[in-house]
Amino acid sequence: MVKKIIDSPVGKLTITADKEAIIGLDWGKADALEQQSTPLIAECEKELAAYFAGELKIFTVPIKFKGTPFQEDVWRALTTIPYGKTVSYGFIAKQVGKPKASRAVGGANHNNPISIIVPCHRVIGTTGKLVGFGGGLDAKEYLLKLEGAIFKK
Numbered sequence: 243m244v245k246k247i248i249d250s251p252v253g254k255l256t257i258t259a260d261k262e263a264i265i266g267l268d269w270g271k272a273d274a275l276e277q278q279s280t281p282l283i284a285e286c287e288k289e290l291a292a293y294f295a296g297e298l299k300i301f302t303v304p305i306k307f308k309g310t311p312f313q314e315d316v317w318r319a320l321t322t323i324p325y326g327k328t329v330s331y332g333f334i335a336k337q338v339g340k341p342k343a344s345r346a347v348g349g350a351n352h353n354n355p356i357s358i359i360v361p362c363h364r365v366i367g368t369t370g371k372l373v374g375f376g377g378g379l380d381a382k383e384y385l386l387k388l389e390g391a392i393f394k395k
Contacts, residue, residue, distance in 0.1 A: 244278045248287055251294050252381040255358075257286050263306035266355045269377045290358070296388065299325035301359045309353065312338070316350035323364040326389040330368045352376065358385065370394040 245258045247270060254270030259282045267286075285303050292298035307314045315338040322337075323329055331344040331351070340346065347365075354362040357376055363385040367373040371394045375382035386393055 244280050244283060246279050246283050246287075248290070250290065252377055252384050255290070257283050257290075259283050259286070260306070263304040264356060264359065265306050265308065267357050267359055268355070269357070269381075286359075293358070294388070299389075303359065305356050305359060308355070309350070312340075312343075312346065313350040313353060315339075316347055317354055317356070317360050320351070320354065320360050320362055320365070323361055325361075326391050328364050328366045328370075328386065328391050328393055331365055332368060334365060348374065361385075364389075364391065366393050 243258060243260055243265070245256055247254050247256050256266065256268045256270055257264060258266030258268070259280060264282065264286050282303070289298055289301050289303050293301070307317050309317065316334060319334050319337045331347045332341070334351075335341055335343045335347045338347070351362045351365055352374060354360050354376070357363070363375055363382045372379050372382050383395070
């Protein structure tokens, strides 16, 4: 496992990769002494830079999930939310076949290990308001505005 901290418009991000895929994109959690780079991490950095420049709408860097079957179902569902669109927790709950599991979807969303690439920021409350985000609501708002999404403040 390799980690690297990068600067972004939403703060420091830590990219974590194994030999095959990106397994984490977190909010600046790596120890500076652990940092390394690989071609996979460099590709992820390149895609993130293009995303933040408004030039990339779909990430292609390989990703790999490690969670419960339900969490992984939710995270896969998140990857289907189009750039610039938002959905509710209830929508994702229905998509994964658990229509009454909105709160559990919220928990899985909160534990998304590959933020931004797996776009948990595109999930908002049923009223259209921004709710919860690991990087903070300011970062969520920034990402949604970058993508041109419609939401309530």
